[in-house]
Amino acid sequence: MDKLDSSNYTGSSLLAVDVGEINTRAALFDVVEGRYRFLAVGTARTTATAPFNHIGEGISRAINDLEQITDRDLIGDDDRLIIPSKLDGTGIDMFTATISAGPPLRVIAVGLLEDISLASAQRLTSTIYAEVVETLGLNDRKTPEERLDTILKLRPDLIVIAGGTDSGASNSVNRLLESVGLACSLMSADLRPEVLFAGNQALNSTVENRLSNLTKHYFAPNVRPSLEVEQISPAQHHMVDIFRSIRASQIPGVSDLDEWTGMRLMPTSSAFGRMIQFLSKVYDPSKGVLGIDVGASATTIAAAFDGELNLGVYPQYGLGRGITGLVEDPSMNEFLRWIPMEVDPDYIRDYIYNKEIYPASLPVSPEDLAIEQSLARQAIRKAISTAESGFSKKIYRSARGMLPWFEPIVATGSVLTRAPSVGHSLLTLLDATQPTSITTFVLDQHNLAAPIGAAAAINPYLSVQVLESSAFLNLATVITPMASVRAGTPILRLKVVYESGDETSLEIKQGTLEALPIPMGEAAKIRLQPLHRSDVGMGGSGRGGSVRVVGGILGVIIDARGRPTPLPKDLGRRRDLYKKWLWTLGG
Amino acid sequence: MLAPVVHVLPMTRIRRHRVLPVTGRVLVRKSQMVSAVDVICETNQNPQHVILDIARGLGVGVSEADQLIQKAAGDVFSEGDVLAGPVGWGKRVVRAPCSGKIILSGQGKLLLEEESPPDKVLAGLPGEVISLIPGRGAVVESIGALVQGVWGNGEINFGLLRVLIKKVEDILSLEQLDMDLRGSVVFGGYCGDEQVLRAAADLPLQGLILSSMAASLIPLAREVPLPIIVVEGFGLLPINSAAFNLLITSDRREIAIKAEPLDPYIDQRPEIFISLPVNQMVHEPKDATIFSPGQRVRVTRAPHQSQVGTLMSLKPGYEVFPSGIKAKSGEVELENSIRVKLPLANLEVLE
Numbered sequence: 001m002d003k004l005d006s007s008n009y010t011g012s013s014l015l016a017v018d019v020g021e022i023n024t025r026a027a028l029f030d031v032v033e034g035r036y037r038f039l040a041v042g043t044a045r046t047t048a049t050a051p052f053n054h055i056g057e058g059i060s061r062a063i064n065d066l067e068q069i070t071d072r073d074l075i076g077d078d079d080r081l082i083i084p085s086k087l088d089g090t091g092i093d094m095f096t097a098t099i100s101a102g103p104p105l106r107v108i109a110v111g112l113l114e115d116i117s118l119a120s121a122q123r124l125t126s127t128i129y130a131e132v133v134e135t136l137g138l139n140d141r142k143t144p145e146e147r148l149d150t151i152l153k154l155r156p157d158l159i160v161i162a163g164g165t166d167s168g169a170s171n172s173v174n175r176l177l178e179s180v181g182l183a184c185s186l187m188s189a190d191l192r193p194e195v196l197f198a199g200n201q202a203l204n205s206t207v208e209n210r211l212s213n214l215t216k217h218y219f220a221p222n223v224r225p226s227l228e229v230e231q232i233s234p235a236q237h238h239m240v241d242i243f244r245s246i247r248a249s250q251i252p253g254v255s256d257l258d259e260w261t262g263m264r265l266m267p268t269s270s271a272f273g274r275m276i277q278f279l280s281k282v283y284d285p286s287k288g289v290l291g292i293d294v295g296a297s298a299t300t301i302a303a304a305f306d307g308e309l310n311l312g313v314y315p316q317y318g319l320g321r322g323i324t325g326l327v328e329d330p331s332m333n334e335f336l337r338w339i340p341m342e343v344d345p346d347y348i349r350d351y352i353y354n355k356e357i358y359p360a361s362l363p364v365s366p367e368d369l370a371i372e373q374s375l376a377r378q379a380i381r382k383a384i385s386t387a388e389s390g391f392s393k394k395i396y397r398s399a400r401g402m403l404p405w406f407e408p409i410v411a412t413g414s415v416l417t418r419a420p421s422v423g424h425s426l427l428t429l430l431d432a433t434q435p436t437s438i439t440t441f442v443l444d445q446h447n448l449a450a451p452i453g454a455a456a457a458i459n460p461y462l463s464v465q466v467l468e469s470s471a472f473l474n475l476a477t478v479i480t481p482m483a484s485v486r487a488g489t490p491i492l493r494l495k496v497v498y499e500s501g502d503e504t505s506l507e508i509k510q511g512t513l514e515a516l517p518i519p520m521g522e523a524a525k526i527r528l529q530p531l532h533r534s535d536v537g538m539g540g541s542g543r544g545g546s547v548r549v550v551g552g553i554l555g556v557i558i559d560a561r562g563r564p565t566p567l568p569k570d571l572g573r574r575r576d577l578y579k580k581w582l583w584t585l586g587g
Numbered sequence: 588m589l590a591p592v593v594h595v596l597p598m599t600r601i602r603r604h605r606v607l608p609v610t611g612r613v614l615v616r617k618s619q620m621v622s623a624v625d626v627i628c629e630t631n632q633n634p635q636h637v638i639l640d641i642a643r644g645l646g647v648g649v650s651e652a653d654q655l656i657q658k659a660a661g662d663v664f665s666e667g668d669v670l671a672g673p674v675g676w677g678k679r680v681v682r683a684p685c686s687g688k689i690i691l692s693g694q695g696k697l698l699l700e701e702e703s704p705p706d707k708v709l710a711g712l713p714g715e716v717i718s719l720i721p722g723r724g725a726v727v728e729s730i731g732a733l734v735q736g737v738w739g740n741g742e743i744n745f746g747l748l749r750v751l752i753k754k755v756e757d758i759l760s761l762e763q764l765d766m767d768l769r770g771s772v773v774f775g776g777y778c779g780d781e782q783v784l785r786a787a788a789d790l791p792l793q794g795l796i797l798s799s800m801a802a803s804l805i806p807l808a809r810e811v812p813l814p815i816i817v818v819e820g821f822g823l824l825p826i827n828s829a830a831f832n833l834l835i836t837s838d839r840r841e842i843a844i845k846a847e848p849l850d851p852y853i854d855q856r857p858e859i860f861i862s863l864p865v866n867q868m869v870h871e872p873k874d875a876t877i878f879s880p881g882q883r884v885r886v887t888r889a890p891h892q893s894q895v896g897t898l899m900s901l902k903p904g905y906e907v908f909p910s911g912i913k914a915k916s917g918e919v920e921l922e923n924s925i926r927v928k929l930p931l932a933n934l935e936v937l938e
Contacts, residue, residue: 045589049851051874061589103852145636153633155608182698186690188610250852327802346803350822353802354888357737357820357849361888362914362930368889369910420911 014094016451021297024058036465042066048101055253096454100268104315105130112163120223121162151183164200181210273302273311275453280304290406294413296320301387312387317379320359335378340578376415380432398436412444423585437537441475474552483534487511491534518551591935595829606724621710623745623843629705642695644681649695711845712860731863739846739857742814746793748842755825794844798826814846819893896921
């Protein structure tokens with residue numbers, strides 16, 4: 001992108017605050033030598049919970065931290081942000097904010113058919129920090145009284161109603177609406193849920209009549225205009241508005257923050273999703289872009305294909321207060337296998353429940369770190385698996401059950417960004433995502449993706465230029481050959497031609513993880529010659545060709561460990577393998 | 588850096604908001620003295636409703652049915668009472684299928700709320716009602732000793748404290764639960780045996796204070812009808828010395844045990860409270876602070892989890908720990924005089 005056109009923007013600096021479940025971050029961006037740059041980030045504990053119960057204290061401390069780091073005054077004597085910036089260098093020109101703190105919104109999803117509108121209502125709910133506490137549908141055999149009692153008992157924050165294709169069923173939706181309206185009328189005004197109607201548009205006036213004097217209600221385009229078509233995106237904007245409205249009523253300080261942003265406060269996940277969506281418009285449209293944010297409040301999966309965003313926010317797979325969801329899941333043993341040491345499942349259970357009590361605590365020993373990283377692997381795997389149900393069937397993937405082709409995969413979250421080394425981060429990501437074909441892993445090491453996504457609405461130049469800067473760390477380009485052969489069998493022969501003209505050839509065996517030392521930012525041409533009909537993502541089994549790759553901080557990685565990566569049951573062998581892989585990735 | 592605070596105090600003044608999540612009836616008055624199990628307020632949080640189609644029941648039209656309904660919204664009725672009718676030569680009527688209250692009437696229908704026992708909010712600690720929150724609850728103030736825990740099963744009770752623990756790392760065994768403990772609140776050590784929890788419920792005890800518990804027992808602990816508080820966490824963990832010393836010196840005192848689950852968003856955590864007579868000015872505890880040298884701290888995570896020590900210094904910059912993680916840290920002198928460097932994220936201020 002060209003240098004900043006200053007005529008478009010009167011000021012250049014931006015302060016972006018993100019109120020997370022554990023930490024509040026204040027990031028500062030400004031123009032340096034004609035281009036936007038990330039300058040620094042200040043951090044403080046989030047104060048949404050007791051004893052403060054007001055996010056203001058955490059925000060104020062994060063900004064103070066940033067002021068100390070940058071030696072720049074951002075808050076004036078009147079305790080307000082200095083906007084616009086002054087000639088003496090104090091203050092900022094733009095402000096954005098995102099938030100993920102707070103318990104997930106409690107949502108009742110209402111629809112007609114379980115696999116159709118109800119499924120769409122649930123998918124829509126999963127685009128914000130929310131949990132579906134109950135579903136009400138045509139076929140759930142609940143009487144009107146039971147529906148009423150369910151709503152009254154669960155006291156949801158939000159009811160999402162879908163159902164009826166446009167100009168389709170109306171009587172059945174009406175019956176469900178009756179229960180919702182009646183329940184609202186029986187609740188005290190301060191406890192009534194907000195309602196989003198995203199069903200048969202012919203019923204909008206009926207909904208208006210039923211709810212107009214009862215509770216805040218919103219209309220969104222039908223999420224199922226026809227049985228074959230699902231359109232979540234238009235309703236997502238309304239979900240963001242509703243999230244802001246409910247959070248403002250739940251957590252003191254949120255409405256003030258919203259006001260500072262000019263009523264543009266966004267859920268962190270939505271801002272993150274916007275950034276991924278933007279990237280998908282820039283990159284190869286034949287592949288998607290995958291964003292992963294492993295946070296304390298939720299694990300977010302943002303997958304965008306040619307500008308179409310699939311956003312999934314999963315509080316049940318968060319590594320903070322929702323972490324016990326991972327042990328309540330019957331697949332607990334799945335992630336035990338990633339731990340390279342002997343460990344009693346009861347110990348893991350105790351560990352997870354303690355982590356829920358102290359979500360901000362950090363692993364001090366290598367053993368605890370291994371558990372935490374295994375939990376992250378499991379959280380990402382489960383989140384991707386859940387999110388995939390919303391992906392289009394037309395998306396290209398190497399084989400059924402495999403991750404679709406993505407380029408790049410952008411990841412963030414403390415468990416990755418605070419890992420002891422980038423090798424730990426990449427190994428966690430490789431194990432968790434099990435990528436196929438050729439892709440690049442990018443680490444959002446300063447948790448900037450969401451702030452940049454939020455800033456895109458007021459200053460797209462900033463988003464683009466920061467993305468192109470070194471604030472995001474290219475971990476590695478990863479090539480994944482897949483073959484159905486025994487471990488040790490050669491599956492790929494490759495020739496690397498470096499920019500310097502030097503050449504190297506090597507043979508990759510099934511079951512191995514190899515690193516090519518292509519320096520960071522340096523391009524190289526790699527000729528891939530599959531053996532034993534392996535698939536390297538060049539158009540099918542046995543097809544090879546040449547690719548231009550750019551080295552990341554870990555060079556180029558050939559992950560030939562197999563998909564899914566088989567892990568030996570023998571603990572000793574597993575431990576040795578893990579050490580070897582980590583060593584390959586720089587330790 | 589902001590520091591989380593946990594209270595283990597031999598003498599303090601505390602105020603607790605005891606409120607319903609929905610509107611209900613407040614049953615106490617200002618300045619009233621209450622015990623831990625006195626009801627502050629009540630409501631029916633999970634009402635059961637019945638919709639009666641009177642028009643269909645009487646075999647008449649909607650407008651005629653409305654005229655035949657004998658009760659109005661708000662009226663209370665008993666099972667079998669006539670709600671509508673009679674009509675026709677057969678004197679057809681609609682009778683109440685249950686006892687309850689009329690909620691809505693109209694369009695030939697009645698919406699009834701079945702009578703059911705109300706949900707109650709208990710005081711949770713003995714003390715004085717210092718203010719009322721209309722329709723929602725009250726604020727209770729008390730003076731005495733306070734120990735905060737990390738997990739509770741949702742129950743509240745009070746009773747005579749019986750100390751079964753001799754050392755901070757003791758394990759509570761089935762054999763220790765004698766019949767003579769019946770009706771008391773037992774202070775035990777670690778519990779990893781479901782038979783212990785079942786025996787505690789069978790005796791029954793009035794409450795159980797554990798230093799730690801196996802997380803696998805959580806589903807059972809949520810079911811047993813006595814309050815259970817875990818002071819440290821899950822897995823075999825010794826109790827911190829401050830709580831240990833305070834509780835063992837309170838043997839055979841009356842103790843309130845409010846085992847409400849930890850929920851920082853509504854300022855709720857499990858607490859043990861021993862009401863004490865006062866003849867001096869007692870202040871409320873400090874709930875928020877920043878880390879600073881000289882503070883007494885508790886370690887919240889391995890290594891040294893649940894140990895108490897003094898924060899000697901805050902380290903500049905970031906410290907690298909054996910896991911490879913870099914974090915802001917402090918040097919802590921533990922009670923055994925060993926000095927260790929720990930992430931500040933793994934400490935909470937004990938006061």
